[in-house]
Amino acid sequence: MEGDIVQMGAYIGAGLACTGMGGAAVGVGHVVGNFLSGALRNPSAAGxxxxxMFIGIAFAEALGIFSFLVALLLMFAV
Amino acid sequence: MAEEAKGAEGGLEFHPMDQFIVKPLFGDGPVGMFTITNVTLWLALAVLCVYGLMVIGTSRRAIVPSRSQSIAELAYGFVYQMVEDVAGKDGVKYFPYIITLFLFIVFANFLGLIPMAFTTTSHIAVTAVLAMAVFLTVTILGFVLHGISFLKLFWISSAPLALRPILALIEVISYFVRPLSHSIRLAGNMMAGHAVIKVFAAFAAVLAISPFAVLAITAIYALEVLVSFIQAYVFAILTCVYLRDALHPHH
Amino acid sequence: MAEDTHATDGMDKTAEAPGMPQLDFSTFDNQIFWLVIALVAIYLILNRIALPRIASVLAERKGTVTNDIAKAEELKQAAVTAEENYKKALADARAEAQEIVAKAKADIQADLDDALAKADAEIAARSAESEKAIAEIRAGAMDAVAEVARETAAELVAVLGGKPDKAAIDAAVAERMKG
Known part of the structure; x- marks a missing residue:
């Protein structure tokens, strides 16, 4: 019974941790969108x-990956 | 386990993680350090692919390149340009190191996309070794080149004096998180994509939604092809960024 | 800990649904060992064989392209020179041709003048000759007429019964011929 509750908590926590990926998605979208709006104003400087831009995406994405990692750890390692 | 529970209820077999199991290639014994496993096989295939492209592909040394030779030259020029642009002129010395990482990750990712293949880069053990190698190289290089003044990387002299200790703390933390995010990013992307494909493959067994599932697998597969390349590119470019920090720590 | 249970009963992992194979630490040393070997192999392949080769090919191609461009520049220069030479030769030839034409025209003119002069002279000589001949013929004809007139006059005189006086007849004929 106690183990079941721990497991339930772990799974709920994993699900909650996955919401962090939404934040990463917003961040990556923000980076690319701003890059694109700048690039369309001055296409010669975009190249x-x-x-x-990719470095920025990588940094924004890293935080989403941390939440993914937390979810995985809760699912499989706790 | 969750997979078992679902499998029992809906008649579906979910084993999205089975594809990542390391098992011996010959026999059934335990996995020791020198056991020849599926990891060995796919790493060897990646080495062979690199050899095939970069050595056999360019063996004719033609002035007007053949198809494989121009791909090899394209890869060379791509990574060279990246190292020169991001790490600077004096980073070109470390170009062989970065192209080794880049080509290995590209080929490991793409080989992992072959159905039934084993994706070596989806394992944290593999990516952690790559990331730790980069981290240790960069840190040691920074101290060798600049001595103790390498620590000025964390002491941002353009910030107000009162903020500097806080910023230094943040910088130190972010510096030590680098290998973690560097490795988890690659492994996480590879693992998540392959697991999602496996989940949809399990859905394909249900007749009502199998057309949708097959279409979804196709779409995700296309996305994974893109992700495979982008993750290798990101890994290489972040290595270049870290290298630039080691070469020029004074921002 | 899920990975611990898997590490211990790793034999029948495929039978059950595994936790996370990535966190199965019992396989880490194996993966790391083979990964290091693979990375060293790739590094050696690239650093010893592939990269120098590609660098040399790229350098060679750059050299060839530069050479070719230089050669093309040279050839272009040569073409320009050749065109200039050609134009010069053409102008020369044209001038020479004009000269030759002028000379030929002058020669022909001289020949023509010569021939004309000669022809004029000949014509003049011929016409003088013919005039002389005509005059001779006319003189001959006059003499013949005078002779005939004298003979006729003598005959007439004889027929009329007179005695022809030669001197008188000559005088009369001469008188008549004059008039």
């Missing part, structure tokens, strides 16, 4: 900044 050189693609790498910077």
């Amino acid at each position: 050189g900044q693609t790498a910077t």
